[in-house]
Amino acid sequence: xxxxxxxxxxxxxxxxxxxxxxxxxxxxxxxxDSPKPKYYDLVMYPYPSGDLTVGHARNYVMGDxxxxxxxxxxxxxxxxxxxxxxxxxxxxxxxxxxGMHPEAWTLGNIAKATRELKMLGILYDWxxxxxTCLPDYYKWNQWLFILFYERGLAYRAMAPxxxxxxxxxxxxxxxxxxxxxxxxxDVEVEKRDLExxxxxxxxxxxxxxxxxxxxxxxxxxxxxMQTNWIGRSSGAEVDFAIDGLKDESIRVYTxxxxxxxxxxxxxxAPEHPLLDxxxxxxxxxxxxxxxxxxxxASDIERLSTEREKTGVAxxxxxINPVNGEKIPIWVADYVLMxxxxxxxxAVPAHDERDxxxxxxxxxxxxxxxxxxxGSSPGRELRAAYVxxxxxxxxxxxxxxxxxTGIERVIAWLDAKGLGKRAVxxxxxxxxxxxxxxxxxxxxxVYCDEDGIVPVPLPELPVVLPKEYKPLSENPEFxxxxxxxxxxxxxxxxxTMDTFVDSSWYFLRYASPQDAAExxxxxxxxxxxxxxxxxxxxxxxxxxxxxxxxxxxxxxDAGMLKVSEPFVRLFNQGMVKRFGQVxxxxxxxxxxxxxxxxxxxxxxxxxxxxxxxxxxxxxxWTDAGLNGVVRFLQRVWRLVLEPESIVVEGxxxxxxLLERKAAQTVKKVTEHFDELRFNTAVAALMELANAMQSHLxxxxxxxATWNSTVRVxxxxxxxxxxxxxxxxxxxxxxxxxLADAPWPEYDADAAAVPEVTVxxxxxxxxxxxxxxxxxxxxxxxxxxxxxxxxxRAQFNGRRPSKVVFVPDRLINLVP
RNA sequence: GUCGGCGUGGCGGAAUGGCAGACGCGCCAGCCUUAGGAGCUGGUGUCCGAAAGGGCGUGGAGGUUCGAAUCCUCUCGCCGACACCA
Numbered sequence: 001x002x003x004x005x006x007x008x009x010x011x012x013x014x015x016x017x018x019x020x021x022x023x024x025x026x027x028x029x030x031x032x033d034s035p036k037p038k039y040y041d042l043v044m045y046p047y048p049s050g051d052l053t054v055g056h057a058r059n060y061v062m063g064d065x066x067x068x069x070x071x072x073x074x075x076x077x078x079x080x081x082x083x084x085x086x087x088x089x090x091x092x093x094x095x096x097x098x099g100m101h102p103e104a105w106t107l108g109n110i111a112k113a114t115r116e117l118k119m120l121g122i123l124y125d126w127x128x129x130x131x132t133c134l135p136d137y138y139k140w141n142q143w144l145f146i147l148f149y150e151r152g153l154a155y156r157a158m159a160p161x162x163x164x165x166x167x168x169x170x171x172x173x174x175x176x177x178x179x180x181x182x183x184x185x186d187v188e189v190e191k192r193d194l195e196x197x198x199x200x201x202x203x204x205x206x207x208x209x210x211x212x213x214x215x216x217x218x219x220x221x222x223x224x225m226q227t228n229w230i231g232r233s234s235g236a237e238v239d240f241a242i243d244g245l246k247d248e249s250i251r252v253y254t255x256x257x258x259x260x261x262x263x264x265x266x267x268x269a270p271e272h273p274l275l276d277x278x279x280x281x282x283x284x285x286x287x288x289x290x291x292x293x294x295x296x297a298s299d300i301e302r303l304s305t306e307r308e309k310t311g312v313a314x315x316x317x318x319i320n321p322v323n324g325e326k327i328p329i330w331v332a333d334y335v336l337m338x339x340x341x342x343x344x345x346a347v348p349a350h351d352e353r354d355x356x357x358x359x360x361x362x363x364x365x366x367x368x369x370x371x372x373x374g375s376s377p378g379r380e381l382r383a384a385y386v387x388x389x390x391x392x393x394x395x396x397x398x399x400x401x402x403x404t405g406i407e408r409v410i411a412w413l414d415a416k417g418l419g420k421r422a423v424x425x426x427x428x429x430x431x432x433x434x435x436x437x438x439x440x441x442x443x444x445v446y447c448d449e450d451g452i453v454p455v456p457l458p459e460l461p462v463v464l465p466k467e468y469k470p471l472s473e474n475p476e477f478x479x480x481x482x483x484x485x486x487x488x489x490x491x492x493x494x495t496m497d498t499f500v501d502s503s504w505y506f507l508r509y510a511s512p513q514d515a516a517e518x519x520x521x522x523x524x525x526x527x528x529x530x531x532x533x534x535x536x537x538x539x540x541x542x543x544x545x546x547x548x549x550x551x552x553x554x555x556d557a558g559m560l561k562v563s564e565p566f567v568r569l570f571n572q573g574m575v576k577r578f579g580q581v582x583x584x585x586x587x588x589x590x591x592x593x594x595x596x597x598x599x600x601x602x603x604x605x606x607x608x609x610x611x612x613x614x615x616x617x618x619x620w621t622d623a624g625l626n627g628v629v630r631f632l633q634r635v636w637r638l639v640l641e642p643e644s645i646v647v648e649g650x651x652x653x654x655x656l657l658e659r660k661a662a663q664t665v666k667k668v669t670e671h672f673d674e675l676r677f678n679t680a681v682a683a684l685m686e687l688a689n690a691m692q693s694h695l696x697x698x699x700x701x702x703a704t705w706n707s708t709v710r711v712x713x714x715x716x717x718x719x720x721x722x723x724x725x726x727x728x729x730x731x732x733x734x735x736x737l738a739d740a741p742w743p744e745y746d747a748d749a750a751a752v753p754e755v756t757v758x759x760x761x762x763x764x765x766x767x768x769x770x771x772x773x774x775x776x777x778x779x780x781x782x783x784x785x786x787x788x789x790x791r792a793q794f795n796g797r798r799p800s801k802v803v804f805v806p807d808r809l810i811n812l813v814p
Numbered sequence: 815g816u817c818g819g820c821g822u823g824g825c826g827g828a829a830u831g832g833c834a835g836a837c838g839c840g841c842c843a844g845c846c847u848u849a850g851g852a853g854c855u856g857g858u859g860u861c862c863g864a865a866a867g868g869g870c871g872u873g874g875a876g877g878u879u880c881g882a883a884u885c886c887u888c889u890c891g892c893c894g895a896c897a898c899c900a
Binding site for chain 2: 220221224225228229231233235252253254255256267307309333334335336338339340343344345346347351352353354356424425426537540541610611612613616617618619621623624626627628630631633645646648678679681682683684685686689696
């Protein structure tokens with residue numbers, strides 16, 4: 001369907017015209033020194049995959065609609081854009097295209113996507129564009145890395161990695177498919193221990209958790225996901241002596257110190273350092289074999305909860321500190337070395353996993369928490385009881401409520417020096433090393449004399465060599481001299497996780513050309529925090545957590561005054577077509593190019609917003625798009641060719657139209673602010689329908705009409721800026737619509753006169769009804785009837801009176 | 815398994831305690847047209863009825879309330895996140 005045939009509305013003519021005007025006038029530029037209040041409107045910057053579809057564009061349209069409204073409302077809007085340009089796909093594409101450099105592929109995609117975004121009329125302040133693969137940007141990744149290092153937040157440690165023995169390279173988790181290499185489906189991935197760089201995010205675990213309370217404009221779901229990810233638990237660490245070994249003890253962590261008397265065995269993780277020392281000669285061979293098997297098991301096997309528990313007795317015994325009991329020590333892979341102390345006291349009566357293990361290996365189960373009133377001595381447990389109850393079989397603690405018991409037992413342990421209160425987190429430190437070419441080189445040097453030495457700041461950036469091959473195989477890159485002693489030394493050849501790039505890019509937008517530091521503190525403090533951050537829910541945990549971490553570190557370093565980066569967060573849904581997420585590679589993509597050349601950018605923008613609730617996944621259909629084209633044609637006719645509308649009646653009501661316009665101002669303003677774009681579009685369609693009825697019913701094109709026309713054009717402008725700008729000009733208005741003030745909400749004009757009706761039964765107040773009073777008699781009647789029906793149905797009585805509040809009282813039923 | 819979300823016409827969805835189905839798609843009828851995959855007008859939850867009118871209706875069952883798609887309990891179904899975190 002072509003929109004051009006039945007009105008003067010030809011998007012292909014007007015859209016390029018206005019895009020050029022906006023660019024010339026610089027309406028999208030954010031002034032650092034503006035007296036207006038600032039508004040920082042940010043969409044998550046994309047990976048330039050070369051796959052830009054109207055699906056991704058939906059996101060950017062949302063950001064643009066908000067930016068355009070905020071500008072009209074008198075805010076100085078910062079609406080920048082950039083590219084998450086390092087990363088694996090560029091390397092894969094380069095390999096696939098034999099010989100193409102990742103940089104050429106990436107920059108080519110960026111150029112293409114930029115053109116398409118402009119074509120949709122999305123206005124970014126391109127002067128502030130950030131591209132993370134350019135030395136101008138990644139220099140500051142290196143600078144920040146050294147800052148973290150100097151603050152004790154970057155450290156090196158051994159960590160297991162996925163290793164492909166054929167490619168002799170480390171694989172990302174996503175490149176391991178069913179325990180095998182993605183490029184060699186018949187080759188099993190090995191676990192190797194390598195020295196890796198970590199950021200100490202766990203130092204900030206408490207603050208990252210506590211400050212979630214400040215983020216009241218984030219989706220509850222994301223806050224919950226972060227809470228679970230950080231996973232704070234509190235309990236106690238308890239030392240168990242080892243039978244026959246005087247100088248060693250094993251420390252366990254438990255959240256249930258109240259069940260200490262029910263510990264009937266102990267379990268160590270296969271990697272536990274003391275395992276080798278305590279194991280009995282008799283069990284040594286079996287334990288060795290078990291540990292070797294556990295190491296080899298793939299993550300998938302080991303993590304499966306379906307799998308039956310496995311384990312081996314060590315032959316050693318621990319002494320339960322509360323009662324001196326000797327309990328066997330086992331080794332089993334359901335205990336993780338990476339959480340707590342790598343050792344647990346097993347209380348099968350009150351822990352499901354321990355129960356399962358005890359059943360399997362015939363270990364004793366002793367009840368120490370009895371459900372209230374349910375304690376019968378010697379009763380047999382059929383499953384672990386994890387509910388509330390009273391301590392039993394627990395010596396001096398018998399009879400205590402379990403919750404109180406936790407505190408008492410901790411105090412008791414503390415007093416005797418056997419244990420203490422402890423808090424543990426599920427969150428682990430952030431492993432940032434990547435054995436990849438296409439990323440930010442980690443700016444460190446290894447010297448035989450001086451050890452690990454950061455590259456001096458004036459020597460940054462450590463530039464990625466042009467030649468595309470692994471850095472560890474590129475002597476020109478890794479051969480260097482020690483910044484301290486000047487002797488030959490070796491550079492770090494790992495690059496950084498690209499999540500480092502994205503953890504602070506929104507700060508760089510504040511001073512994108514700053515050559516002295518990653519960002520200008522004063523400007524960053526001016527623009528931060530981000531008022532609206534929009535992006536996919538797939539980043540609910542990592543990107544958002546890492547960014548929050550970065551901001552807190554920079555806050556502590558005195559470089560920022562805000563301690564949280566994003567005030568309001570929104571996660572939009574995905575666009576599907578033929579039931580699948582839209583993408584070029586899936587063959588179901590619609591490109592902005594196609595959309596703009598067929599229906600125009602404005603129709604496409606409105607459709608993107610009208611297609612469904614912004615947080616939901618939506619299905620793209622061509623038929624739905626046609627409805628929006630019709631709407632724009634109708635608007636064009638109403639605004640510029642009203643005489644073409646056939647008059648069929650003579651009962652138009654100017655007051656009604658005025659009220660509708662005022663109500664629409666309120667609705668659209670609120671819905672845009674709340675990002676409920678679909679209902680905002682519906683409200684605008686209602687207004688257009690009301691205007692059309694008005695003319696058809698013989699309404700005058702008087703002052704009310706003219707102001708309604710201007711309200712419609714302004715409210716529609718953020719969604720369909722090209723056509724609105726054109727209509728604005730044709731209406732003979734001076735100045736650009738982009739700078740025109742947003743319509744004022746006139747509450748008086750919008751108010752539907754209301755009255756509160758109080759229905760009384762037998763003199764007692766029973767009901768209040770607030771109702772619009774258009775024609776008073778009808779309204780009263782409607783209210784009364786509704787109430788009467790209710791009374792009749794419910795208790796057979798009828799209302800005796802209807803009371804108008806405040807000033808009238810009438811009898812309804814004689 | 816645990817946690818969270820969602821169930822409304824032929825379809826996408828409105829309505830967050832007050833006339834269920836706004837708005838749009840699709841469909842039906844009519845107008846206009848040489849023509850229509852355009853435009854305009856009217857209709858379109860379901861059942862009874864020629865109509866006026868009325869009955870039923872928000873996955874299911876109960877409950878709270880004068881009043882429930884909306885709040886509570888249970889249940890069924892779908893989707894998402896986490897997944898042995900002691």
